[in-house]
Amino acid sequence: MFNVCFDEFGVECIYALTHVDNIASEKLLISIGFSLDGVLRGWVNLNGEQQVQKCFTLLKNDWRTS
Numbered sequence: 258m259f260n261v262c263f264d265e266f267g268v269e270c271i272y273a274l275t276h277v278d279n280i281a282s283e284k285l286l287i288s289i290g291f292s293l294d295g296v297l298r299g300w301v302n303l304n305g306e307q308q309v310q311k312c313f314t315l316l317k318n319d320w321r322t323s
Contacts, residue, residue: 263317270316274300277309286313290320 262268273291275282287293291313299307 259315259320263320268317270314272315273313274310275313277311283311283313289315291315292319 259271262271272294273282273286274297275286277296283293292315294312294314297310297312300310301308
């Protein structure tokens with residue numbers, strides 16, 4: 258799927274957001290080549306509460322070298 262994004266659609270970066278406490282998703286993303294870029298405080302408002310998200314990215318060049 259990532260090959261299609263990078264090769265056919267010309268995408269340079271794919272990003273994913275996870276809840277800060279979602280360790281399983283974090284491990285999965287890292288295992289397939291994503292890197293943690295940062296933490297987004299107050300990024301999502303869920304039921305009146307500000308949520309903290311982690312932002313992960315997979316760059317085209319990183320995908321090619323993995």
